[in-house]
Amino acid sequence: MGRALVTGNHAAAWTLARAGEANRIARGCAGGAYPITPQTEIIEHLRNFAFTKGRIVPVESEHSAMGVCIGASLAGARAFTASSANGLSYMTENVFAAGYYRLPIIMVAVNRALGPPWNIWVDQGDSLALRDAAWMQFYTESHQDLIDTILLAFRVAEDPRILLPAMIATDGFISSHTTMVADLPDQEQIDAFLPPLNVPHRLRFDHPATIGGLTWPRETEHLRHAIQRAMELVPTVYAEAQDEFERVFRRRPHGAMEPYHTDDAEIVLVACNTMARTARRVVDLRRAQGQRVGMVQAKMFRPFAGQALRNAIGPAKRIAVLDRNHSPGAGGVFWQEAVAALRSRPDVLVQDYIVGLCGGDVTPDVLERIVDDLSARADAVEPIWQEVTA
Amino acid sequence: MTTQAMPMTAHPDPLLRPGNTNCAGCGMSLGLHWIDEILGSERPYLVIPACCGIVTAGAYPTSAYGVPTAAATFASAASYATGIATVAALNNEHHPVICWTGDGGTYDIGLATLSAAAERNEDILYICYDNEIYGNTGGQRSSATPEGVVTTTTPRGKGERKKNMMAIMAAHRVPYAATLSVAHREDFLRKVRTALSTKGFRFLLMLSPCPTGWKSEPDQSVELIRAAVGCGIFPVFEVFDGDRYVINVPRDGTPIEDYVEKQRRYSGLAADPSRLRAQIDDQWRMLERMIHSGRPHV
Numbered sequence: 001m002g003r004a005l006v007t008g009n010h011a012a013a014w015t016l017a018r019a020g021e022a023n024r025i026a027r028g029c030a031g032g033a034y035p036i037t038p039q040t041e042i043i044e045h046l047r048n049f050a051f052t053k054g055r056i057v058p059v060e061s062e063h064s065a066m067g068v069c070i071g072a073s074l075a076g077a078r079a080f081t082a083s084s085a086n087g088l089s090y091m092t093e094n095v096f097a098a099g100y101y102r103l104p105i106i107m108v109a110v111n112r113a114l115g116p117p118w119n120i121w122v123d124q125g126d127s128l129a130l131r132d133a134a135w136m137q138f139y140t141e142s143h144q145d146l147i148d149t150i151l152l153a154f155r156v157a158e159d160p161r162i163l164l165p166a167m168i169a170t171d172g173f174i175s176s177h178t179t180m181v182a183d184l185p186d187q188e189q190i191d192a193f194l195p196p197l198n199v200p201h202r203l204r205f206d207h208p209a210t211i212g213g214l215t216w217p218r219e220t221e222h223l224r225h226a227i228q229r230a231m232e233l234v235p236t237v238y239a240e241a242q243d244e245f246e247r248v249f250r251r252r253p254h255g256a257m258e259p260y261h262t263d264d265a266e267i268v269l270v271a272c273n274t275m276a277r278t279a280r281r282v283v284d285l286r287r288a289q290g291q292r293v294g295m296v297q298a299k300m301f302r303p304f305a306g307q308a309l310r311n312a313i314g315p316a317k318r319i320a321v322l323d324r325n326h327s328p329g330a331g332g333v334f335w336q337e338a339v340a341a342l343r344s345r346p347d348v349l350v351q352d353y354i355v356g357l358c359g360g361d362v363t364p365d366v367l368e369r370i371v372d373d374l375s376a377r378a379d380a381v382e383p384i385w386q387e388v389t390a
Numbered sequence: 391m392t393t394q395a396m397p398m399t400a401h402p403d404p405l406l407r408p409g410n411t412n413c414a415g416c417g418m419s420l421g422l423h424w425i426d427e428i429l430g431s432e433r434p435y436l437v438i439p440a441c442c443g444i445v446t447a448g449a450y451p452t453s454a455y456g457v458p459t460a461a462a463t464f465a466s467a468a469s470y471a472t473g474i475a476t477v478a479a480l481n482n483e484h485h486p487v488i489c490w491t492g493d494g495g496t497y498d499i500g501l502a503t504l505s506a507a508a509e510r511n512e513d514i515l516y517i518c519y520d521n522e523i524y525g526n527t528g529g530q531r532s533s534a535t536p537e538g539v540v541t542t543t544t545p546r547g548k549g550e551r552k553k554n555m556m557a558i559m560a561a562h563r564v565p566y567a568a569t570l571s572v573a574h575r576e577d578f579l580r581k582v583r584t585a586l587s588t589k590g591f592r593f594l595l596m597l598s599p600c601p602t603g604w605k606s607e608p609d610q611s612v613e614l615i616r617a618a619v620g621c622g623i624f625p626v627f628e629v630f631d632g633d634r635y636v637i638n639v640p641r642d643g644t645p646i647e648d649y650v651e652k653q654r655r656y657s658g659l660a661a662d663p664s665r666l667r668a669q670i671d672d673q674w675r676m677l678e679r680m681i682h683s684g685r686p687h688v
Contacts, residue, residue, distance in 0.1 A: 030476045064472075071469065075435075
């Protein structure tokens with residue numbers, strides 16, 4: 001296809017459909033489709049795609065959308081779906097099941113505030129609530145990043161060393177319903193990038209097993225630990241997939257923690273999704289004025305790429321974590337992770353800023369105020385709510 | 391000389407292997423063996439949600455099921471089965487996909503999932519072994535529990551009537567729905583055969599005796615079901631395309647007392663024989679209405 005003007009939802013659907021189609025030489029693809037704003041267009045597109053060997057089932061709930069994905073994946077097919085907000089919450093039981101079953105299911109999570117109150121705008125709280133679900137989680141800052149990450153996620157999830165599902169998050173409306181120019185990969189390229197899927201523990205008649213039945217505490221702990229070991233391998237397998245991606249698509253996709261002008265930075269903004277793009281612009285603005293500001297796109301959230309973050313921040317001693325989410329009683333979720341990852345760096349001041357919650361605009365002005373606040377700050381304090389306490 | 395267990399079925403790996411954890415007198419044991427008899431060499435995928443049936447499997451790494459089996463989350467039997475049946479069809483496999491579920495996963499928590507799979511007419515054989523109780527958790531009421539029955543959550547007897555699951559499934563116009571009695575072997579086998587040879591969504595409802603929950607004697611399980619059919623509390627019938635109703639075993643005037651007096655669960659305030667008789671008559675009036683209003687048999 002080449003370069004085209006597409007919305008985030010189109011980009012996601014294009015990629016999911018062709019990744020599914022790529023498995024036509026193996027056991028095909030399937031998934032469940034259930035509408036919820038702002039991801040609905042994705043499942044509409046999937047339902048309209050003419051798969052050679054695939055079927056998207058129009059189910060009655062998100063719980064069943066993931067149920068169909070689990071059944072399809074247990075039967076050896078490439079499985080995927082998309083959801084948002086309360087849909088993800090409703091799906092949660094089967095989200096956990098997919099992770100514990102070690103099924104390489106792919107889901108696009110179009111971030112939206114969880115209700116009530118009824119708010120359809122972007123907030124990462126919906127996908128972050130699933131952080132303990134044995135799923136990889138990636139946060140994407142542009143349509144291109146979304147496309148690339150979906151493909152990388154299939155490749156990593158299906159790697160026999162990993163076998164974990166992956167969620168790819170993107171901003172509701174700001175990304176899902178706006179157009180950007182992106183490189184839409186051809187079917188042949190995707191065929192070359194994604195090998196036929198083999199789910200080694202799929203249901204099979206030559207070895208009839210009961211999958212998901214009773215295990216005793218000791219065996220269960222071993223299974224959980226195996227998930228942890230797989231998670232620990234993800235950054236390595238992801239980096240290998242980046243290399244392979246570059247070989248096939250002639251482009252380098254973003255890394256787990258993608259730095260921008262951090263080599264000599266004094267201040268670094270850590271941000272995900274479209275806030276990361278805004279942060280890039282603020283870095284350019286401040287650099288033009290001679291201030292040594294950098295940013296890191298926090299892309300790989302599960303496993304949390306702590307080592308990559310420590311490397312990515314460079315020499316900076318002041319870090320602002322931008323959280324478009326909030327864990328009541330704790331603070332921003334990315335901040336909690338960043339603080340844990342930087343516990344070996346007591347010399348670094350890490351300040352949390354709760355910004356753009358439930359769809360608030362995060363403009364360059366907002367981030368410039370944060371840069372100024374952080375520059376003047378002697379100590380880190382409790383999370384600062386940009387719209388309330390700043 | 392070594393002793394070998396007598397094979398229950400013709401093929402070496404039965405659907406339900408010996409050494410499973412079913413209680414004595416559990417309807418599941420007989421039901422699964424008879425289903426296996428009709429399956430013959432045909433091997434199904436099994437999907438079992440949370441219910442006694444997944445306890446039956448035993449603990450890792452063993453399994454009492456001789457076929458590939460997915461343990462599903464409670465409400466998900468019909469959605470997992472949809473995924474499996476979809477992929478089986480995409481790959482031209484001819485293994486039936488069978489959901490084996492309790493009444494909790496069918497009448498209650500899994501009803502929306504089941505309804506949706508039925509509405510889409512997925513190629514699934516959904517079998518509910520209905521013991522009218524949450525047996526796995528120690529005997530709580532479900533919407534399949536009959537009025538008057540004492541459970542741990544209805545200590546004075548359930549105040550509401552049993553949900554009419556067959557009417558609900560028939561309202562989906564599924565190609566085939568039938569009730570199964572473990573006291574009527576030939577009828578049971580014939581209907582399993584019909585279900586297996588029908589395409590699309592099929593629903594079988596087996597009244598599954600549960601000595602633990604029903605407070606009955608294990609050796610009376612089959613006789614209890616015979617009494618349930620005879621007195622009419624459990625009508626044995628089939629429905630084609632949600633329209634054509636056929637009664638397979640007429641009620642024979644067995645007194646309701648023959649059924650309820652052998653189960654200590656029927657000790658609630660509402661478990662009054664005359665009240666139960668009136669409900670049974672209601673149920674049969676409705677069935678007969680359906681028989682007469684259906685499309686003529688061609």
